[in-house]
Amino acid sequence: MDLQALLDNRAEAAAIILFGIGLTTLLLHRNLLKKVIGFSFMDSAIFLFLASEGYISGRAAPIQSAASDLPASAFINPLPAGLVLTGIVVSVSVTALMLSLTVRLYERFHTLDLDRIVRLAREDAAVSVGAAAPVGKAERKAGTNADAGAAVSAGKAEQKSEKDAALPDPERRDR
Amino acid sequence: MLLIPALVCLAGGLAVPLFRSRAGRSRFVLLVTLLASALLAALVLRGDTPGRTLLRITPLFAVGFRVDAVNRVFLLLIAFLWPLSSLYAFEYMAHEEREPRFFAFYTLAYGFTQLLALADGLFTLYLFYECLTLITLPLVTHREDGESLRAGLNYLTYTVGGAALGLIALVVLAVSGASGSFVPGGSLPAEALPGREDFLRGVFLLAFIGFGSKAALFPLSFWLPRASVAPTPVTALLHAVAVVNAGAFACLRLTFDCFGASLLAGSWAQAAAVLLAAGTILLGAVMAVRERHLKRRLAWSTVYNLSYMLFSVALLTPAGLRAALCQLVLHGLMKISLFFCAGAFQVRLGAEYLPDLRGLGRSMPRTVACFVLAALSLTGIPPLAGFLSKWNILSAALQVGTWAAWTGAGAVILSSVLACVYLLEPAVQMIFQHPSSPAPRSDPSWRMMVPLALLALSVILPGFWPEPLRSLLDAAAALY
């Protein structure tokens, strides 16, 4: 592996390095915004790679006008550029979705740290299991009675718990 | 045609919950089981039916059924015992709840046991083996308390887990080119063997342990004593006869009709199987002596008596097969009578542990007489049935004469000595000790006594009139 080869393929090498940076940021960084940035890095690296591979020096852009009747070999292949464009559209929509999720998560948990968010969300779920028990139609129909129903079912659950303690392997939490 | 009795049972079992009144339900269940038994006996005694494929699942696996000399013995046994224990269950279950469900599953289990016994080919056997496990699960967990649920889960883990080992053998056999149906002497083609003997032997041993789980072979034997939380008719019929014998029967088919004696005879796999069975015999006998709860004690006794069968199977000779089938029939008869008696004690007087049994001879003389008779037979006192089967097993073992067979024979003899201890101890207590509190005469009604009397007769009879049994067994042994 000599340096010349690396220099010749500098665009590719840069793309792969960028991809690595993006991938590690996306995977390992806890901050959601940084994750989104990492994702953008990763995709951009791939587009860079594709664009640099698609370009052949000395050839024209693939725009054919009525005046010129150059052979096909005078142009570069338009397909990689098309792929890059498509890829950018996909990447933008993914970024948009991830950013909107980030906004929602920040509104709810007031943090951007994904580990903390996951932890908070679990506690949230554990708290709301009892309260959110009667869902759906009954909730709307019964209106204020829903709370009473929840209380009744919670009481029943407590009564049951003694008997059910005898069941095989009572529930455990997985974390 | 072969399946009619089984289908009668399945349809009958599904129809049981339709009956609201106890009397109607009892009559219906009795009618269904009697009808099925009569049909089954007629079909089975009519002669052999070659295997017939009903449904092909993949090119390698198909569902088929047959009647031959081997499963005829098993089928006749269950055809005799099922109506009797249904009759017994009517009285017993009056003390328990959820009767309709119980009888529905009890009748369904009859159907599945028949299908299992009729199976032609390991795949069909495996299918109904698993079905039988599942269909008897609600019977084990009948009480629906924590203990019985845990016992049920335990039962499932052992038997389904064991069957998973059987599945390995099933796949290996099919891929090695074994024919889908049973072939006396082994279904593996000779060209599949060279170079792979040890692999196949290893698979055999795994499957033997796996199917042995239902026959409570060590190391998978611990579910059986725990499962005796089930109502007595279940413990008696399923966990002393149908289910556990299905395990032993599966092992028998696996050994003689799939892998074949010629592959295994004299190999390390045979020695390992024999030693496992011998170890289970000793374990069961010792645990039976230590146990103070009557039904669990009997369950441990079942554990090692089943291993008599597995031991005889692992001898790999026609004489061993004969001894195994003989033990299958006679042990079934003896153990079911013991369990029926234990259930009667429990229902009438609430006696579950050994000290409760003192002086029962005065309050329940007829039941105690049956118990003592069956106990004497199981220990192997000569004119009674148990002696015949032990004689067969020992003579088969001595014919083989390898060191493993000698070890097994030693275990059989030692366990017989221990059997005197754990079976005669309650018998002596019942007859010769005084009750802690005098109780009135409380022999159960005719519904329990008729099965008990018939069973007692069947324990005595083979000793004096062995011809029918002998001809059945000889026909089976002649196949190999």
Next chain:
Amino acid sequence: MPWWQNIPFFSVLLFLLSAAVCSVLPPAGARRWSRAVLALCLLFSGLLAVLLLHSGGAPVHYRMGHFPAPWGNELRFGALEALLAALFSFVMLCALLAGGGELRGRAGLSRESLYHTLCMLLMAALLSQVYSNDLFTCYVFLEIMTLSACALIVYRNSGRSLAAGMRYMVLNMVGSGLFLLGVVLLYDLTGHLLMEPLGASVASLAVSGAYRRSLTVIIALITVGLCVKSALFPFHTWVPDAYSAGAAPSNAILSSLVSKGYIVLLLKILLRVFGWNPVVLSRVDLLLLLFAWSGMVFGSLGAISASGLTRMTAWSSVAQIGYIFLGLALGPAEGFRAALFHLAVHACSKSLLFLSGAKLREAAGGGDGFRALAGAARLRPVFGVCWTAAAFSMVGLPFTGGLVSKLLLGSAALGRSLPVAAVSLGVLALSTLLNVRYFLRAALILWSPGNVASARSGRDPAAALACGALALAVVLSFVFASPLLEAVSAGLAAF
């Protein structure tokens, strides 16, 4: 060109249009529309499969646009693709039917249309994965599938589902990134995107021995990328949350359709592009085997220690994906057939578990813990029976499709070298044992007495119908395994 060869293209187009239509329809209209479209697609895909099977099984190339094969974009389909399309529409239809009640109840009236929009979009993406013969098209629809799946997770808008959606996105984007990089490198190496010319180039490269290292990297990138997306074992960390945080139909769709879409794509790439020999040369098959084995064991262990019914079901997906990948790793013909059969069985039974499980939970008051669920099956026996049937299929008990796939996997394993076969069979047996420990334990708890009084006795005939249909599919896949397998083999030969 006979008219029926247009079915694949028009079904994709129909779903794309329906996505637009559903977004403007009122909820009831969107519901009816999406059901009708799914039923239509089920019907025509089934018809297409029958026609293709009877026309000799040769695959059909359907040109898109004006350019012929090496340049243009095309669809390519045989009987297998049509069967998969029918299966996916069937499962989706059942999920929407059974989850309808929950959707109506949970979110405000205006949002249900959006849910159907997402489902339609997902189906369009799924069918393009199945039918498309162009690698980049596959990538684009892969991302569309991921996006709509993520939206399905966060549809509930609870904190937990949002967090689960975010984790889902992060790991899936890693997978997409690896996959895209692999595709781009492959394009760089060969200059093709259509699968058949690609396959020819790869084959000639493999024969000449040039670019062996690059080829290995590409195979590894694409395979691992799709493994991450379909949640094979070491990449499964997002699964338990993502498959349990959403609404019941979302869970069902995600676990039984979305992950299957990626697997179908992987299978297609393995077969059409790489061919099996380069994969074996690059040792990626051993990697897959290792992942599959550990997934089967650790997924089940995770399920055993899960705290609730839905979470347990989600964990079991990890184990079941391991089964499918075991089939893939065991190689062409037998292994792939087993993988495809298990894919179908798992799609039906896992969605059934989620859907009927949600109904049981609803009957028992909404809690997901096993204590709260004791006796739930007695309150709703129909759903209890369906749940139990699906659980039996997961364990691989008789008269369910699960047993057949286990037999197929075992037979396929025995075609490989002895150590591989021995470990595969051992892991199959062990995994059965572990499955008993959680699925049958849960079944025992569901059927045990407890919690007898129910606040509501809401009847939901549509859900009962959908669950019943899925349960029937689970049982029939055992009874009619033989013709099904023949169809799969025929389709696989033309895949």
